Each structure stands twice: as structure tokens, then as C-alpha cells.
Amino acid sequence: MPMDLKVGNVVEMKKQHACGCKEFEITRTGMDIKIRCIQCSRVIMLDRETLEKRVKKIIK
Template identity: 40%
Template structure:
């Protein structure tokens, strides 16, 4: 199953953020992907392979 996502899309991850939300914005794409929590603004950077494993679905394009 291929998951289509792009820069500035909002995605849902498998585990929610400790602040209580599960909505993240993709703000950088490359070999690593940086996502930003929509509620508190926390930035998380992870390898693309790990991101694809942890992402549940794309919420908004």
C-alpha cells in the first residue's frame, strides 16, 4: 500500500503526541522528514523509512 503525501500536508501518526493531538504538518522532505505538531509546534525529524512506518493516513492536502 503506497501512502501519498507531500510538503505542507497534514498527517495522522499511529501514536498521538503527548500534548494530546495527532495532527502533524510536513514541513521538510528529503532523506529525512521533519514534521510539526499542529497544537504545540514541537518539531520532530525522522528518517523517511521510519516516517512511512509510523504514519497512519493523510488528513489534508
């Protein structure tokens, strides 16, 4: 069962980004999900399966 990920949610990842932040905002959903780092605003696009494995928790 896929996670309930929606545009605008903030998620905490298991590993931190190169800038040191673990929080990302979801900007696009579908089979591929686009996330934006809260601290440095870098955009990353991952397939849903990979993202669901890397998410630790949904913050809001």
C-alpha cells in the first residue's frame, strides 16, 4: 500500500542532504515524486518506491 504523500507535505528523510538538512517539501506527486530541500532549496526527483524507503516520517 503506497504512503499518503501529498503536495505541500514536509517529510523527514533517514539520511541528511549534503547541506545538512533532513527535511524536504513535496512539490509534485505521481509515479515520480519531486521534493525540495527546506534549507538550500535544491530540487530532487525520485521514483515513489525509492522515496517511500527513504522517508522516516511525515512532519506535516
